[in-house]
Amino acid sequence: MNRLWVRISLIIGLVAVIITLFPLAVRRLGLGPERTAVTVTTAQEQTFSRAEISKIQADIGNRIWLLTWSTVAFGAVVGLGVGVLLSRSLIKPLTALEQGAKAVAAHDLTHRVPEKGSREMKTVAHAFNEMAAELKRTKLAQQNMLADITHELRHPVHLFQGNLQGIIDGIFPLEMKEIVFLWEETQRLSQLVNDLHEIGLAESDQLSMQMQEVDVGRLIKDAVDAIRPLAVEKEIDLHTKLPPDPILFAVDGGRIRQAILNLLGNAIRHTPDGGEVLVSLVETAVGLEIAVVDTGMGIAPDDLPYVFDRFYRTDASRNRETSGAGLGLAITKAIVEGHNGRIVATSLGINRGSTFMLYLPATNG
Numbered sequence: 001m002n003r004l005w006v007r008i009s010l011i012i013g014l015v016a017v018i019i020t021l022f023p024l025a026v027r028r029l030g031l032g033p034e035r036t037a038v039t040v041t042t043a044q045e046q047t048f049s050r051a052e053i054s055k056i057q058a059d060i061g062n063r064i065w066l067l068t069w070s071t072v073a074f075g076a077v078v079g080l081g082v083g084v085l086l087s088r089s090l091i092k093p094l095t096a097l098e099q100g101a102k103a104v105a106a107h108d109l110t111h112r113v114p115e116k117g118s119r120e121m122k123t124v125a126h127a128f129n130e131m132a133a134e135l136k137r138t139k140l141a142q143q144n145m146l147a148d149i150t151h152e153l154r155h156p157v158h159l160f161q162g163n164l165q166g167i168i169d170g171i172f173p174l175e176m177k178e179i180v181f182l183w184e185e186t187q188r189l190s191q192l193v194n195d196l197h198e199i200g201l202a203e204s205d206q207l208s209m210q211m212q213e214v215d216v217g218r219l220i221k222d223a224v225d226a227i228r229p230l231a232v233e234k235e236i237d238l239h240t241k242l243p244p245d246p247i248l249f250a251v252d253g254g255r256i257r258q259a260i261l262n263l264l265g266n267a268i269r270h271t272p273d274g275g276e277v278l279v280s281l282v283e284t285a286v287g288l289e290i291a292v293v294d295t296g297m298g299i300a301p302d303d304l305p306y307v308f309d310r311f312y313r314t315d316a317s318r319n320r321e322t323s324g325a326g327l328g329l330a331i332t333k334a335i336v337e338g339h340n341g342r343i344v345a346t347s348l349g350i351n352r353g354s355t356f357m358l359y360l361p362a363t364n365g
Contacts, residue, residue, distance in 0.1 A: 093117040093125060100128055109136035145310065149196060156189040195327040199310055202334030207255075209338050214253040215246040216288060220279055223260040227268065234273045238264075241280040249288055251339060251360065259335040262328040263292040263356050270354070271296035287341070290358040299347035299354050307345050308333040336360070 096113045103111035109132055115125040163182060166172035201207045224240055231238035260279070267277045275295045282289045299307060310330040329345075336343045341360040347353065 093121040097125065097128060100132070104132055104135065109139060153189075153192070156185050156192075159185050192327070195331060198331050199327060199334070202331070202338070207334055207338050209252040209255060211250050211252055213248045213250050214256075216249045216251065216256070216290075217242045217247055217281055219253055219257050220260060220281055220290070223257050223264060224279060227261060227264045230265070230268050231277065234268065234271070234275075236268055236271055236274070237276040238268070239276075239278060241278060243281060243283065247281065247283050247288070249360070252335075255335045255338070256360075259332040259358065260290065260292070262332045263358070266328055267292055267294035267296060267354070267356075270294065287359060287361040290360070292356045292358075293353065294355075295353045298350045298352040299345065300350055304345055304347065308343070332358075 093113075093116060100111050100113040111132060112129045113125045115122045115129070117125075160182065163172060163178065167174050167178065172178055198207070220240060220242060224238060228238055264277065264279065271277060271294045277295075278291075278293045280289075280291045280293070282291075308329050310327055333343050336358055339360055340363075341358065343359070344357045346355045346357070
């Protein structure tokens with residue numbers, strides 16, 4: 001009795017009974033004609049007596065009532081049967097959704113419900129399947145992130161353990177060179193932890209932004225000056241193309257500087273010695289466009305959709321010293337989106353350079 005289709009069937013059955021009994025109730029209460037009027041000619045009056053005519057009229061009326069009641073009863077029975085079948089067919093998609101919800105609750109994220117029934121039912125089923133697919137992608141991303149974090153942390157920890165054990169065992173001498181190496185690994189580990197913290201804040205929508213007007217051109221110059229030693233070391237021509245006048249824009253100066261540094265560091269790492277990296281700034285009617293263009297190794301078309309994914313490296317064979325942990329571009333995207341902006345990566349292909357375009361809207365609120 002608690003099943004919805006049973007309730008609907010009972011309601012339809014009750015309506016059918018009411019419709020069936022209605023003609024009888026009407027006649028019982030005398031609300032309908034007791035006899036049907038029949039036009040009688042003078043010749044017929046001479047043939048039949050008045051009593052016989054009344055009997056004929058009553059008989060015809062009874063037949064009409066019987067035919068009416070039979071028709072209504074037959075229609076009610078047919079309607080009841082059709083109603084029950086329709087109720088079952090209407091409830092079937094809901095039953096499938098119920099089973100799907102239970103499957104998802106039991107962590108079976110591969111379960112999908114058939115997209116059948118009315119347009120509304122198909123829409124609901126499609127939305128449910130999209131939700132299940134998104135939950136599966138989220139769970140897979142969480143699993144991959146945990147595996148990536150473990151993998152990234154294991155590398156410096158193993159270095160610490162190996163080198164310290166070597167010093168303890170007397171294999172490695174306790175020299176300044178060894179101490180500097182361990183200090184550099186500590187810095188790299190600290191940077192990884194900070195990056196993970198930033199990613200966590202971004203994914204939980206807790207990446208705070210302190211908006212205030214800053215000279216974006218000056219901010220870019222400061223970022224370029226900070227990273228220039230890396231470019232000089234690789235003999236890379238690092239230059240800028242900025243407007244002559246200051247451009248005051250409401251941004252989080254520290255965050256945008258971090259985003260530009262991430263893009264510049266990525267460009268320098270992936271540009272061979274003697275290459276070129278250009279940073280440009282353009283003010284448009286709708287906001288700012290910041291571009292970082294390099295003549296480096298480029299990005300394959302298959303890799304372009306994933307360059308902003310955390311821990312993603314376009315070449316898995318690169319080591320961490322040359323390609324980083326794969327978090328810089330993910331953090332940059334989070335920063336840009338925190339300003340209601342967007343970032344786009346383009347490349348003509350392998351060994352044909354890359355371009356990262358950063359768009360900041362005029363209204364970041």
